[in-house]
Amino acid sequence: MKLLRVGPLGQEIPAVLDDQGVIRDISSEVDDLxxxxxxxxxxxxxxxxxxxxxxxxxxxxxxxxxxxxxxKFICIGLNYADHAAESGADVPPEPVVFNKWTSAICGPNDNVLIPRGSNKTDWEVELGVVIGKAGRYIEEANALDHVAGYCVVNDISEREFQLERSGTWDKGKGCDTFGPIGPWLVTPDEIADPHDLAMWLEVDGKRYQDGSTRTMVYQVPFLISYLSRFMSLQPGDIISTGTPPGVGLGQKPPVYLRSGQSMRLGIEGLGIQTQEVIADPDA
Incomplete structure (x- = not known):
C-alpha cells in the first residue's frame, strides 16, 4: 500500500494511491497518517x-x-562504506546518530531553500524508515515488527555548518526544507527486502548518486534495536539510514547546490522526488 498526504502546507489530508495510480482521499476513515x-x-x-x-x-x-x-527525525551518518570512503572517514565502529529538526520536514516536491550564509548546501538520497509501533530495548529479531513503512528522504546538508562551525553535525542538517520526505509511505508488504533497493539522485539531469541499500553497513533491524537502547521509538518517528556515494562533498573538486538548480531522486519501489533549489527569501 502506498500512503500519502496531499493538500496545502499545514492542511494536508491522508490519501492512498490505488492500483490504477489514482489518489484516493481517506480522510473520512482516518484523521492523519x-x-x-x-x-x-x-x-x-x-x-x-x-x-x-x-x-x-x-x-x-x-x-x-x-x-x-x-x-523525532533521527539520522544515521557514514552508514555506507563507499560514502565513508569518499568523505575521508572510517566506517564507524557503532552507528553515528544525529538529528534533523522536525521543522526541516517538507513535501517531496517542495522547494529547497539555501539558507543565509550557505556556500556548501549538499544532497543525500536516503532510505527512510517510519516507526509504527512504540518500543524500548527492541530485540533485533523483532525490530521489523515496529516498521509502518519506508519512504524516500533527501537529507539536505550544509557542509560548512555541519563540519566547520564547531559542535555537532545537527546545525548543518536541520535548516528549513532540509528534510523532504515521500512521496509515499510504502508499507512493508510491498518491499521484499529493504536492503536490496536501487537508489539515485540527479542535479540538473546529471546523475551523481547511483547506489543501492545493499552497501548499507548497519541494516534496518540493527538500527532500530540500537536506537531503542538510547530512546523510546514512537509511532511516526523517522529514521533516515544513510546515503551511498556521490554527494557533492565527495566530488573532486566538491560541487554544491546553487539557486536555480533542480534535484531529482528516487528509490526503487518508493517513488521519486523533484525539488527546485532557491535562495531563502528571508536570507
Missing part, C-alpha cells in the same frame, strides 16, 4: 477499504510529507 494511525491494525483496516468508493484527488494537488506530526 500519524501516531496511532500508523499501527499495524490501523494500516490493515485502511488496506481493507474499497477505494473505488472514496473520492478521487486531482493528480495536480500538492503532495506533502508522507507522515504527519513527526516526533
Amino acid at each position: 500519524a501516531g496511532e494511525h500508523l499501527s499495524a491494525s490501523n494500516l490493515a483496516r485502511i488496506a481493507s477499504l474499497d477505494l473505488s468508493r472514496l473520492p478521487e484527488v486531482s493528480d495536480t494537488t500538492r503532495i506533502g510529507a508522507c507522515v504527519g506530526q513527526v516526533g
Whole structure:
C-alpha cells in the first residue's frame, strides 16, 4: 500500500494511491497518517477499504510529507562504506546518530531553500524508515515488527555548518526544507527486502548518486534495536539510514547546490522526488 498526504502546507489530508495510480482521499476513515494511525491494525483496516468508493484527488494537488506530526527525525551518518570512503572517514565502529529538526520536514516536491550564509548546501538520497509501533530495548529479531513503512528522504546538508562551525553535525542538517520526505509511505508488504533497493539522485539531469541499500553497513533491524537502547521509538518517528556515494562533498573538486538548480531522486519501489533549489527569501 502506498500512503500519502496531499493538500496545502499545514492542511494536508491522508490519501492512498490505488492500483490504477489514482489518489484516493481517506480522510473520512482516518484523521492523519500519524501516531496511532500508523499501527499495524490501523494500516490493515485502511488496506481493507474499497477505494473505488472514496473520492478521487486531482493528480495536480500538492503532495506533502508522507507522515504527519513527526516526533523525532533521527539520522544515521557514514552508514555506507563507499560514502565513508569518499568523505575521508572510517566506517564507524557503532552507528553515528544525529538529528534533523522536525521543522526541516517538507513535501517531496517542495522547494529547497539555501539558507543565509550557505556556500556548501549538499544532497543525500536516503532510505527512510517510519516507526509504527512504540518500543524500548527492541530485540533485533523483532525490530521489523515496529516498521509502518519506508519512504524516500533527501537529507539536505550544509557542509560548512555541519563540519566547520564547531559542535555537532545537527546545525548543518536541520535548516528549513532540509528534510523532504515521500512521496509515499510504502508499507512493508510491498518491499521484499529493504536492503536490496536501487537508489539515485540527479542535479540538473546529471546523475551523481547511483547506489543501492545493499552497501548499507548497519541494516534496518540493527538500527532500530540500537536506537531503542538510547530512546523510546514512537509511532511516526523517522529514521533516515544513510546515503551511498556521490554527494557533492565527495566530488573532486566538491560541487554544491546553487539557486536555480533542480534535484531529482528516487528509490526503487518508493517513488521519486523533484525539488527546485532557491535562495531563502528571508536570507
